[in-house]
Amino acid sequence: MIRFVGYRLLLAVPTIVLVTFLVFALMALSPADPAVAIAGDDATPEQLAQVRHDLGLDDPFLIRYADWGWQALQGNLGVSPVTHQSVLSDLQFRLPITLSLLLLALVFSIVIGVLLGTLAALNRGGVIDWVANGVTNLLMAVPPFVAATLLVLMLAVARPLFPATGYATVTAGVGPYLTYMTLPALALAVIPAALLMRQVRGALIDAMEEDYVRTARAKGLRTWTVVGKHAAKNAAIPVVTVLGLLIAQMLGGAVVVEKIFAIPGLGSASVESVLTGDLVTLQGLVLVVALVVIVVNLLVDASYGYFNPKLRTR
Amino acid sequence: MTAMTTMTERPQRDGSRAPSVVLRVEDLTVEVRTEQGTLTLIEGVDLTVRSDEIVGLVGESGSGKTVTSLATMGLLPRNARVSRGRIEVAGQEITGLPERRLADVRGVRAAMIFQEPRRCLNPAFTVGDQVAEAIRRHRGWSRKRAMAHTVDLFGLVEIPDPERRVRQYPHEFSGGMCQRVMLAMALACDPQLLIADEPTTALDVTVQRQVLELIRRLQAELGIGVLLITHDLGVVAEMCDRVSVMYAGQVVEEADADSLFHSPKNPYTSALLQSILEPTRHGEALTYIPGRVPPPHLFPATCRFQERCGFAVDEVCGQVVDLQPVAAGHSSRCARVHDLELAGVSE
Numbered sequence: 001m002i003r004f005v006g007y008r009l010l011l012a013v014p015t016i017v018l019v020t021f022l023v024f025a026l027m028a029l030s031p032a033d034p035a036v037a038i039a040g041d042d043a044t045p046e047q048l049a050q051v052r053h054d055l056g057l058d059d060p061f062l063i064r065y066a067d068w069g070w071q072a073l074q075g076n077l078g079v080s081p082v083t084h085q086s087v088l089s090d091l092q093f094r095l096p097i098t099l100s101l102l103l104l105a106l107v108f109s110i111v112i113g114v115l116l117g118t119l120a121a122l123n124r125g126g127v128i129d130w131v132a133n134g135v136t137n138l139l140m141a142v143p144p145f146v147a148a149t150l151l152v153l154m155l156a157v158a159r160p161l162f163p164a165t166g167y168a169t170v171t172a173g174v175g176p177y178l179t180y181m182t183l184p185a186l187a188l189a190v191i192p193a194a195l196l197m198r199q200v201r202g203a204l205i206d207a208m209e210e211d212y213v214r215t216a217r218a219k220g221l222r223t224w225t226v227v228g229k230h231a232a233k234n235a236a237i238p239v240v241t242v243l244g245l246l247i248a249q250m251l252g253g254a255v256v257v258e259k260i261f262a263i264p265g266l267g268s269a270s271v272e273s274v275l276t277g278d279l280v281t282l283q284g285l286v287l288v289v290a291l292v293v294i295v296v297n298l299l300v301d302a303s304y305g306y307f308n309p310k311l312r313t314r
Numbered sequence: 315m316t317a318m319t320t321m322t323e324r325p326q327r328d329g330s331r332a333p334s335v336v337l338r339v340e341d342l343t344v345e346v347r348t349e350q351g352t353l354t355l356i357e358g359v360d361l362t363v364r365s366d367e368i369v370g371l372v373g374e375s376g377s378g379k380t381v382t383s384l385a386t387m388g389l390l391p392r393n394a395r396v397s398r399g400r401i402e403v404a405g406q407e408i409t410g411l412p413e414r415r416l417a418d419v420r421g422v423r424a425a426m427i428f429q430e431p432r433r434c435l436n437p438a439f440t441v442g443d444q445v446a447e448a449i450r451r452h453r454g455w456s457r458k459r460a461m462a463h464t465v466d467l468f469g470l471v472e473i474p475d476p477e478r479r480v481r482q483y484p485h486e487f488s489g490g491m492c493q494r495v496m497l498a499m500a501l502a503c504d505p506q507l508l509i510a511d512e513p514t515t516a517l518d519v520t521v522q523r524q525v526l527e528l529i530r531r532l533q534a535e536l537g538i539g540v541l542l543i544t545h546d547l548g549v550v551a552e553m554c555d556r557v558s559v560m561y562a563g564q565v566v567e568e569a570d571a572d573s574l575f576h577s578p579k580n581p582y583t584s585a586l587l588q589s590i591l592e593p594t595r596h597g598e599a600l601t602y603i604p605g606r607v608p609p610p611h612l613f614p615a616t617c618r619f620q621e622r623c624g625f626a627v628d629e630v631c632g633q634v635v636d637l638q639p640v641a642a643g644h645s646s647r648c649a650r651v652h653d654l655e656l657a658g659v660s661e
Contacts, residue, residue: 215436
């Protein structure tokens, strides 16, 4: 297991290098000029050249990337030319907020998706299955920004049950956390919950038709044990795979949702840094998001060994 | 050694007790709902298994053997139901029982093993856990005690090195060993009836023999009735005391094994016996039954074997035939049963 994790972490290194390099290259090619952003539109060419020189922007591209990478390795992600703040401390402030949002969204999608998916699978062809399928079909067509707006209108404006904006992290305590994060997390969870329900339903139906489920019933196990133990552990693999992809997708959804609910997380930061041409912050953001996705994938892969013992021997 | 210690813990159900009826199936009829409407899969099946015998249930694919056995365990698929008749397992009527009550009967009064043992074990749990959970469920024993009993059961079914093997996963077992695990699981709560549905069909020939030997030994030692479902008459000849032959959802002949093999009273049985491959008949033309078992929606109302039967005579055979006794303990479903001399196995 330790060897497996070590090996996977080693594999993650080229991934991170590639991702950050690509983003670095894209930004080098983009017309956005941080020097203009800093010096202002009416700066003289000399002033611009001076700013470029100060930022190291007149160095060759590869040197600039190597320099950034070397600094990043030492924990220095640079200083934002826009806010003049350390990018690292900015990210340290924002990451827990976004992770708190993702966590609650994940809990919502899993609870809703697994519950509906299981009910639908066990009542295949029945009324519950039919209704659950219809509801998820509908939900899959609701993007986060629509869901967010509707939720705010219904549960914050029409009936002020939740605040329309603001945030709280997990560490703020359960009460404030749920008060502030429920609406944005729900908005973020709509599509993942629907996709997860589909996946759970399909995987469980497949598993329930396996011979070992018949064996489990033949030895007189209760229906709950047959489904919750024997079928579930085998159905988990495709579900966890999709879950990993959904977390990455939710990170993307967080950009919009954080903006709508005025949550100062990674999503808001990426919008702001793009709008202000703050390439240093953006590069730091990309690094953090890449790391989160890599960790999620690692956890997903590690879980396969738990769900399928056959994979452990390798 | 392990087997012996297990034996002393078990209730004594060997020769010292009078044999009892452990399975009584009467007039069993199973229907299935399909897109073509409701089909009758098996009709009017009677079966009896006593605690001192192995009863064979024989027939080609599609004859209704497996449906009969699944109905007996209350394991019919959701779209199928027992529409008539009754099933009594070890004195308990199980037809019409709700799922919860059925689950209390399964594994305790009757247990079942299947074809393809590797697919019947859950790949995600250790084999020991899968046997022990049956004990924990029905006896409420602790995890530790159930696992200790599982080790004993592994000894009983002759799995070498049981202490180590219980902690392994199914993929670390061969097919034959998986079937032994299935047997250990089946015997975990001392059932009185064991249903074995083609238990050796998916196994190598040499392994087949070992598993069959084991089933026979366990039957005699533990005094459990065995219903052995197979399409292999060679297996029947070696294992069974009595035999029921099924064709197209009906029992067409029932007899003790000797009578059935040497003086069959139904043309279908006779034809089956003629199609056994025998090494001594090398060089002769292969005999077989032309055609195949009709699907349930094409079951004729009259004799279901007539169109494939070499002895069919239109004037006599175009009518409904019942299973009728022809000798003590011997019945056949054939309109010409009294005027036919049918060939059995060659000596």
